[in-house]
Each structure stands twice: as C-alpha cells, then as structure tokens.
Amino acid sequence: MYKGGYTGKVLRVDLTSKTYKEEPLPADVAQDFIGGAGLTVKYLYDEVPADCDPLGPENKLIYAPGPFTGTTIPCASRMAINAKSPATGAVGVATTGGHFPVEMKRAGYDVIIIEGKADKPTYLWIKNGEVKFRDATDLWGLTTSDTQQVIKDELHDQNIRISCIGPAGEKLSRIACIVNERRVAGRKGLGAVMGSKNLKAIALRGDQQMTIADKEKYDAARKRMLEGMRKSPILYPEFSRYGTSTTLDLTQALGIYPAKNWTATGVFTPADKIGGYAIESRGMGKTACATCPVGCSQLRLAKEGPYMGFFTEGPEYETLYAFGGVTGVDNPDAIIACDRLADELGLDTMSAGVTIAFAMECFERGILTLEETGGLDLHFGNDVAMTKLLHMMGERQGLGDILAEGVKRAAEKIGRGSEKYAMHVKGLELPAYDVRGAKAHGLNYATAFTGADHNKGYAFQEIFGIPIPKPIDRLSYEGKGWLCKWNQDARTALADSPTMCVFLMDMAVADFMFENTANLMAGATGLSYTPEEVHQVGERINNLARVFNIKAGFTRADDDLPERLKTEPIPDGPSKGELISQADLDAMLDEYYDARGWTREGVPTRAKLEELRLGYAADALGI
C-alpha cells in the first residue's frame, strides 16, 4: 500500500445529476499504473465504452496528476487529461503543466472523473472536499484568459487555479484544447469533450500537503536527480534560456524541419528568421511551472509592425512549426500573435497550423477557390490570411467551420482529391519532425495510441543524438521497432505517469532514468519497483490503451503514415532523398509488433496481457 505521494482519493462528478462522491484510489491500481496518464488510461478503459460517441454523455473527462506532483520533486507539476478523443476516436491522453496540477493535489485528489452532461453552461468550484456546480452562462463565449479572470473575481480569490475551454471547445471543434493559466493540454480535441458536457471550467483551491513515505530514500533520490540537472550541459546553459525554440535550428540543420505542408522540408529555411536564436530579441523573460527551477517557458512580445503588442508564453518549437514552417510563414511576430490567439480561442496550435497549411496547399492547387475561402488569399506564407483563418476556425465561421473539424474531416468534407494533402495519422495532425529522416520517430507517429503524437514515443536518440540506451542511426530501419517500443514505454512510465516534465528525462537523468523513477517512487510513495518494473508500467499502459483502441475499431491498417511520406522523398538538404516506403513501414511494423509480443495484426496476445496483469483485457478481446 502507498504511504505517501498520493492523496488516496478519486473525485467522481456527475454533471447530469449535479452530484459527486469521493472514492479511494485502489493500492493495486496505483502500483500497476503509477498515476497521471497511467491512471487515466486505466479509468478510461474500465468506464468508457470504446464505441461511444466522444461528444456524447457516455464519454468521461479524466484528470490525473501523479504521485510526484505536489511534493518537492522538481518539475513535477504535470498532469494528464484523458477521454475518448473526438479527433481520433482513440485514447486521447494529453498532458499539461503550469500550476493547476499541484493545486489539484493540494485540493485533495489523485484523479477527477467528470461524467454526464450539464443542462446548461456550468463550471465546477472545488474546495475543501466540496464541489459546487456554478452557472457559467455569462462565461460562455469568453476567451480562456477572460474566463480565468472572471472566475477568480467572482470567487474573490486570485490564487484559484482554473482549467477551462475557449469558444472553440464550446463550439465542439475537434481540435479544441483545454487551457490552465497559459499552459495547454493541447491535442486530441479534449476541449470539445469539455464543451460537449456544457462544462466551461474547473476551478479549484487546496492546502493539503503531500506525505512523504520514506524521507531518507526520498532525499537521496531527489538529491541525485538535482545533481543530474546541475551537471547537464544543456538544461541550464541552453534550455533554460531558449526553451524548446532552438530545436528549430537543429531540425532545420538536419533537414527534417517540415515546411509548406511537408512539400519543402530541407528547402524552405526560416531558422534565421524564426529559429530560437533569431527570436531572442522578442524575449520578455521567462516563467516556470510550479516546482520547476528551470523555467523553459519563454515570454515573448511582438514589438513592432502590425502585430505589435501581442504577448505570449511561447511560441514553443511545435508552434513555430505550426504557424511558421508548415504554413510557410517567416514572420515571428505573426507566430507570436497566432500562438496567443489560439490559446485564447482554445485551439490546439499544432492541429490548427497543420490544418491551415492543408487549406493553403488546396488553395495553391486550385482545389479551394477564393470564393470558398471567403476572399482570403491562402498562398503559403500569407501571415495575415493565416491569422484571419485561425480566428474563423475558433468561431467556426465560413471555411473556418470546416477546418475546425481538423484536417482529416476537413479533407473528407472538401473532397476533390484533397485527402492526400491532409497530413495526419488516425486523425491527429503531424508534429514538427519530418520523420522521413528519423525512422523510429516515424514509426511512433504510425503506432502511438493517440495518433501522430511526438510526445508518446519521442525518439530523442534520432533527433538529439543522445546515445541512450545506445547510439542510433536516424536514417537506418534496423532495430527501429524495438527502439519505438522502448521509447513509448519509457516516456509513458517516466514522464506522463509519475508525473515529471519530459524534458528532464533526456536532458538530466538520461544515464539513470528508470532508476531515478524507481528511487523517487520508493521515497515518495513507499511503492517498490525495480528499474525494469518501472519500464514495464509503461508497457502495461501502452497495451491497455491498445486494447481500448482495438475495441474502438482500430487495426493494423490504421498504423500508417500519410501517402506523401511514403511516396515523395525529401526534396533537398541533409536528408535529401529520404522517405519511408510502404515496404519499409511494413517491415518496421512487423518488428514493432514482434517486440511488443503482439500478433502481426497488431493485437496483443493473451500471454502478453497476462504477463502484464491485464488478463481482463484479453477476456474483453475474446482471445
């Protein structure tokens, strides 16, 4: 049984009946799934019908920080939110940082499960074990900043932490996100799930302190982690100063920075205009999530020109791609403005940018006419048109109404051959790495249980050259099935579940990453794991999520990449000529399924599921 780290309580809220209750967090569930993403996958699997309508009342919205959150372990104010995704129809885990995760633990909960649907716009006010269902009619339509400020004013407490949606979530955009402070659980359309429940926000406040199970072990483990952070040649000298933005300079130099809807990778070279070093002049300091001494979040201001005055926390690397490279825009101030605008509307920057880039290619190819765009000249690089279209998507106006559905559904609606320009896997728009030049990263896009999600199995060996568990050639195919599994399980177990900022995994504790989590778990919670057992927790979560997806109708055929990546080589630059052909993808998939102990159809075997204490999932599959 856990003796610290956890609050031990799950809060279940039914919006339909306006009731709530507390339940204990079972010890075996904590041991097997740790927290965060792991717990949300477990509760989703157990309680949400895999075939349900993601925007119907049967879907549930599940929040979970981890056992590290709320302790003094650095960089642990992270949280998973999960539901069946309206974007993909699969498991929809997204993660966020900021201050809300710690406040949720302080309010007393390891997990909050939101069920049903409110009869009118509502927000939840959670404090001291009490949940109030408050009228949000006057908040409906407000941006995310205004929503948070009005709630704080209304409750007469400026220290409340709030998780909320903007207009996009209210209007059920399948690329809508959930925002807390200026941090975002961005992907998989979870904002639409919140909107479908007539839930505008969750506000909470608490003062509970986390118990530490074994102070001696905890202090020793924490000290070792802090030493790893201090010794890192990247974390403080570089990452603390620039955040994720300099990754653009790297991927551009590697020839894997996607541009112009993935037609110009390696050719269009905007690093000198929008790369991390180039935009340093827009810097206005930085900020940090709770308990984080690094502070990678850069604050930036558009200081001149038509976007002057726009201020944002970001743009992160992915947003520099979404409103930069992939749309062909090289105006950093436009990117700053769109980053802020997307956060205020409650749209995922990544999905929004890739969907706009799709519309731009359709326009350039004559598939979309000037009449259909409402007079917008959607040529690549037109930042003014991009900004207008983003706003139209948030408010679902004109062409924006179609694009607010995300690129997969937008292409299906537009038709006329546009589907081949829709860059997504399973309905989730592609992140900012041209995986034709990073094969394991590509295999992860194809197989991650949330769709094309760089955060599920990030191949840091290929992108950053970190030789853990061994040096990897980014351009070779051999061993990539094994590596993809290794990464997916590691990331899930080490970052998304305990929960800990993923950046520490490769920058600070790479040499002892599994041991680090095992030691911290022993100290904080009293739960015992070997490093191998920690890794296996990630495997367990990936398997259970896979079974949910199979029950939802997914097959090997969905473990795919867009046609362009399989047939069009990268045209120029250091990764020139690279692609992932269907034959190469098939070979990697076979190796991946073998490494996972799944059939060649991508179905977990009973033996594998029982080994992971998931026999009930084998029963559900009838195998």
Next chain:
Amino acid sequence: MKVKVRSIALIKSLLGGSDLEVDLPEGATVDDLMARLTAIGDPALASHLAPPQEESAHAPLRILINGRDITVLDGRRTVLADGDDVLVFIPIAGG
C-alpha cells in the same frame, strides 16, 4: 580535399558566423578537422571542440557527417571524404 562545415549558435559565431569550406589532406579524420577549426576560429573554440574527457549521455559537442551522427560512425576517428557535409554544434534538446 574540401569539406563543408556548418554550425549552429555559439559554435557558428565562434567560427565567424557562416558556413565554411575547409581544405584537408586525404585521409583526414574528424579529429583533424576539429584541430583545424580550432586553429582558424576564435580561441574560445578550443575548449568546445576538444575531445570529451569522460563518457556521458551528453557529449559536449555533437558532430554529424552527411546527416549521420559520428557516434554511429567511427566517432572522432571517422575518416572524411571530399565533399562531406559536416554539422558541428553544442547539443540541443527539448522539442
């Protein structure tokens, strides 16, 4: 033979801010190239381009030849060829 040298951020500025073309004798290795760069660039380059003192997950310098990390080639003993594209930078992470 001639090799092209590209770099990012600090290393780039210490090398004069632009890409270089470096003449080397046949059979020259990455180590030879680093020595040449140390000789022609800012004196501050020496500490950055020197071989690492100890094995670590984070090498102090990342070097790629034609897009491939030298850790999957022969490390700093990798022999260069005419026309090679060499990318040199201090490690970056965090996408």
